[in-house]
Amino acid sequence: MDTKKKIPSGFIYFFGSFGGILFGYDIGVMTGALPFLKHDWALTNASLVGWITSAVMFGAIFGGALAGQMADKLGRRKMILISSLIFAIGSILCGFSPNNGTYYLIIVRMFLGLAVGAASALVPAYMSEMAPARLRGRLSGINQTMIVSGMLLSYVMDFILKDLPEQIAWRLMLGLAAVPAIILFAGVLKLPESPRFLIKTGHRDEARQVLSYIRKPDEIDGEMKQIEDTANVEENAMEKSSWGTLFTGKYRYLVIAGVGVAAFQQFQGANAIFYYIPLIVEKATGSAASSALMWPIIQGVILVLGSLLFLWIADKFNRRTLLTMGGTVMALSFLLPAIINKLMPNASPMMIVVFLSIYVAFYSFTWAPLTWVLVGEIFPLAIRGRASGLASSFNWIGSWAVGLLFPIMTASMSQEAVFAIFGVICVLGVLFIRFCVPETKGHTLEEIEAQGTRGKEKPEEAGQN
Secondary structure, three states, X not given: OOOOOOOOHHHHHHHHHOHHHHHHHHHHHHHHHHHHHHHHOOOOOHHHHHHHHHHHHHXXXXXXXXXXXXXXXXXXXXXXXXXXXXXXXXXXXXXOOOOOOHHHHHHHHHHHHHHHHHHHHHHHHHHHHHOOHHHHHHHHHHHHHHXXXXXXXXXXXHHHHOOOOHHHHHHXXXXXXXXXXXXXXXXXOOOOOXXXXXXXXXXXXXXXXXXXXXXXXXXXXXXHHHHHHHHHHHHHOOOOOOOHHHHOOOOHHHHHHHHHHHHHHHHOOHHHHHHHHHHHHHHHHOOOHHHOOHHHHHHHHHHHHHHHHHHHHOOOXXXXXXXXXXXXXXXXXXXXXXXXHHXXXXXXXXXXXXXXXXXXXXXXXXXXXXXXXXXXXXXXXXHHHHHHHHHHHHHHXXXXXXHHHHHHHHHHOOHHHHHHHHHHHHHHHHHHHHHHOOOOOOOOHHHHHHHHHHOOOOHHHHOOO
């Protein structure tokens, strides 16, 4: 890689976050493919449907942890390249699934999940290390815009391909995920490594060169000194990052906050909507799920618009304020259908879909992007790779559990009851934000680390609401 050639900052930020397109597409594509796959293979077993859908998330649990650990040794850039190759291969293998190859598809989607989980851990870490503190929320939020754009792209492709013979349609939907993976690989070949990783590994001149691409000239010396001071403190303390290090007194507070936010984002049930909205509409209205593929596109448009709204407001409001507001409305959107259905048993069954759309709207500019902003900025440099990987893994554990259990739960209880359970989890998420998460907006990564080093500082002292 020629680091002497000027690389435009826009190019760095675009391809630095492009990994979001990959796992956004793969999260979304099964939404449209599943009705055709179920009919093609005559799948009626709710557990198998759950496993096929959630296999990617199961693989991602391990992909996030492994990538975070390896990124501390090999660098963020190299790991993103490896992930894009795994993603391309896995997508093509999905497209060539043999007839009734249920277990083949589950195993291949687990392999694909390794790359999806890696991207979810690597992209926020890379973007937060490249972005200046004053723009970190907005630039890290580009990751979320990429994710939801990938989801919307997959919904549109599902809609375009739905009139093909069903055995071809769903295979093509899954296989086309290889295209953004190849684009990502080509783009990342030209990206520089993050300056914080370069300084940590002794490549000071390269780090200065990279900072010259993305900082004003008068900012470079100050940031170099700040990064080096942090690195020296860690070296002098002779702390070698291990899994045990994450839960020492120095880091425990920030690790619990970051991992907790990542876990709550998924256990709140968003992916139940994204994976199963055609089946939700089918259960509510009685119409065939394969004819309800416009609903994912509507949800996808809401997600993209919400992510763009976040880019506008990201650095205008505190992180905790947005998460509290979003979580409250999300909880009400899940709880009100159950309450209304109890009081008015003859209410329109489409009411639940309207409330789910309200949930998606508020999720799209609060919990969806801010989770990854926080994960990218809350962990100290010494543990960032491992801690980001751990947060990503907990996020994918939640995603996997929701994807696996939702069809099983709705087979045994009403949809309103299932979503009410998610509503209670949303309330718990808001309480977690209020009592366990510090404010990170506008603080440098080194200042946030100092909060953790001071230890037990209360969130209200770390940054007001």
